[in-house]
Structures are given as C-alpha cells and as structure tokens.
Amino acid sequence: MKDGEFRTDFVREPAGLKHHPALVLNADYRPLSYYPLSLWPWQEAVKAAWLDRVDIVAEYDQIVRSPSTEIRIPSVVVLKDYVKPRKRVAFTRFNLFLRDEFRCQYCGSKGDLTFDHVVPRASGGITSWENVVAACAPCNLRKGSKSLRRAGMSLRKPPRPPAAEELRNMGRKFPPNHLHDSWVDFLYWDAELEA
Numbered sequence: 001m002k003d004g005e006f007r008t009d010f011v012r013e014p015a016g017l018k019h020h021p022a023l024v025l026n027a028d029y030r031p032l033s034y035y036p037l038s039l040w041p042w043q044e045a046v047k048a049a050w051l052d053r054v055d056i057v058a059e060y061d062q063i064v065r066s067p068s069t070e071i072r073i074p075s076v077v078v079l080k081d082y083v084k085p086r087k088r089v090a091f092t093r094f095n096l097f098l099r100d101e102f103r104c105q106y107c108g109s110k111g112d113l114t115f116d117h118v119v120p121r122a123s124g125g126i127t128s129w130e131n132v133v134a135a136c137a138p139c140n141l142r143k144g145s146k147s148l149r150r151a152g153m154s155l156r157k158p159p160r161p162p163a164a165e166e167l168r169n170m171g172r173k174f175p176p177n178h179l180h181d182s183w184v185d186f187l188y189w190d191a192e193l194e195a
C-alpha cells in the first residue's frame with residue numbers, strides 16, 4: 001500500500017440491486033453482512049426460494065409471473081442453512097477504513113481519507129493492522145515521515161487487528177441510503193437487545 005492514493009468511494013451498487021433487492025439473513029436472522037449490506041437482486045431471491053434454500057420472511061407488493069406460477073417478490077429472505085461467519089478479517093483497505101470508522105485517527109475528520117503509517121516506512125514501519133491508520137490528507141501531510149512524538153500528534157485509539165464480530169458491528173453504523181421498511185427490524189434488532 002502506498003500512502004495517499006486511496007479514495008473512500010467504496011459502495012458498489014450493481015445495477016441489478018436497484019429494483020426490489022432482497023435483504024439476505026443468515027439462519028440466525030441476522031444479515032449475512034452489514035457493510036456492504038447483504039442484498040440480492042430479486043431474481044436471485046426468487047430463484048433461491050424456488051430451490052428451497054431460503055424462507056421468505058417479507059415481501060414486496062409486486063408480483064412476478066412465469067407461465068406456470070406467480071410469486072410476490074421477496075424483500076427479506078432467511079437462509080435455511082447457517083453460514084458460519086469468517087473468523088479471520090482480511091487486511092484490506094476497506095476493512096481498515098471500517099475499523100477506523102471512516103475517520104481520521106488523528107483529528108477525527110471524515111473527509112478526504114488516506115492511509116498513514118504510524119511508524120513511518122522510512123523508519124522501518126511495516127504495513128500492518130498495528131501500524132496503518134486512516135488519516136485525512138492534512139494530518140497525513142502534517143505528520144509526513146515523522147514519528148508521532150516528533151510530529152506532536154496522537155492517535156484516537158491504538159491500532160490493532162479487529163475481531164470479525166467487531167468489524168461486523170462497525171458495519172452496522174453505515175446503512176445504505178435506501179432501506180426498505182421490511183428490512184429495518186432485521187438490521188437493528190440485536191442492537192436493541194444489547195442496549
């Protein structure tokens with residue numbers, strides 16, 4: 001990874017998701033993924049229901065017809081077989097930004113994010129969960145290739161590898177712009193219980 005070359009426009013919205021996507025829940029009724037939110041194009045949801053791999057939990061008003069049958073488009077489906085969440089969190093740009101909540105770890109700002117090596121690479125700092133943080137361009141510039149102390153800067157929290165569950169919960173803070181009414185209960189119910 002090279003400092004300064006990354007952007008924050010991560011959300012991929014395949015064209016097929018624009019119309020009547022289905023929220024996909026694991027067998028425990030929690031979304032398979034929060035960020036990006038686990039959504040299927042309606043065609044996939046209908047197919048999975050047809051193949052008996054999911055149960056339909058909620059539906060849109062719209063109906064699709066084939067010559068032999070008709071079905072309401074599912075808006076929420078739940079997998080019949082539980083998918084074990086991955087334990088290991090991949091060290092990716094996206095996951096690192098997510099760990100840092102898309103905020104500069106020096107000043108907390110949300111704009112114009114890049115990455116910063118806490119111990120500069122010139123001083124032997126490696127590219128790892130423990131040594132790379134999200135940083136805004138001005139902070140990145142201010143810090144340059146100085147140590148934290150020499151730059152007179154401090155981190156909001158010590159960088160470390162996130163646990164999978166931690167990252168999942170982080171993702172819940174970034175819902176997509178569009179949420180269908182039938183999804184909302186499933187996106188937040190476990191948060192309510194924790195409160």
Ligand SMILES: [Zn+2]
Nearest residue numbers: 104107136139
């Ligand atoms: Zn900053």
